[in-house]
Amino acid sequence: MPEDLKLAGKEPAGTSTLDLALRALEFLAHESQPLSLAHIAEALSASKATIYRHLVTLQRHGLVSQDPDTGRYEVGVKLLVLGEAVRARFDVVAAAREELMRLRDSIGQAVTICRVVEGELVVLDLIQGRTVVEFGTRPGTRFDLHASAHGKVWLAFGPSALLQRTLAGPLPHWTPSTITDAGRLAAEVELVRRQGWAAAADEMITAVNALAAPVFDHRKHIAGSIAIVGATQFIPSPPDAVQLEKLLAAAQAISRGLGWRANR
Template structure:
């Protein structure tokens, strides 16, 4: 098929972005279709020439984002999109899969409950369930936490990517309070303890007078996909938590992990 330059293609967006923009729109268009689409149909829908769309489809097909029916020549979304979508979905599935367990944890401990996940290079709060105490916390969904200064973060550093752990430990460790761990050796020593006992705390390390007790959630591959925790004033969750609190948090995390497995 001829590949003559399309003089109209560059007019759709600022230089340097139009090509990517059109390719992404092509993928989005194919995902939304209920059946494979012809080249002319795709080009017409996106307002570009068939030659330009064809070039994008060839590249997308080479990377698995688009597939072409060998008999009809029509195009549809590729299997790679499903694979990537499933990988992304698993990051957030913990919230819906764990909701009942999290509500039970809140009711049994009386404390606020949070769920976190590491997304790209950041630790993000996915859910907050306020506790039964008079204190309410502002760590709403979308709040970013420090890996080195939070119980959630220590879980991710202890059981997650070794590359991330090394990068955080060797980088600048900001002091949020006088109790924040700010040296590499102290952080690594704390993480060794977290791995050994299976849970983490961060008393007074982010906010003075507040402690968090967190535990890891693993998927069927035994890969860390989330962390859950109870959060409260240190008068309710002391630096050395009550054994019953530990049992409740660790037990909830284990049950959520079992719920995320694909087999017994």
């Protein structure tokens, strides 16, 4: 270990350096106009030379930009892009919460909302049903794309590369009903695309079924998927018409809240 990191009571140099760079970025983000190097350095109680080095690094990564005429600094476009990417993940949860509560209350079964994040299908929220059985699924839980109703929805309405990668990869065998044949999965996904919803009775857990539907944003891109989940005695296969109708109505309501319009 470098000698300077062994000094008692001292933070590693990288930590304090990163801290100052992030403070500079946050400071610029909260300002309404570009600022001079001297102004930024004074506000952060640091030397102009130190702040300049941080700004150059942030600028190289697109997080800060410099006006070529005035030399003043402001946040870069990339910061906005990153913010939008993260916001999209959580907007769907906020937009969906009230509808999911209504769906749970009308059907009595647990409801979940999922999203694909960095290639993985992740549970964003779960509202327990009003039955004696509770599910251990929690936000952050990962589902297999090929073995879940949520996953089939994403394979049907998500990026084509997601389907291609899933079909080319291993398809783990969870139960005797899990689809592990690529050709059969492709046909199932095509059916989901045509009908607008997916089911997965006994495919991940025996005696458990889920009905899932896509949620779209203002660009008509899939922004999430919602599902009702419960024992197969309560969510049969083929699905109950009333349950399916309420699920699809909730998905459309959430989509409208995200700016989706059917006739656009």
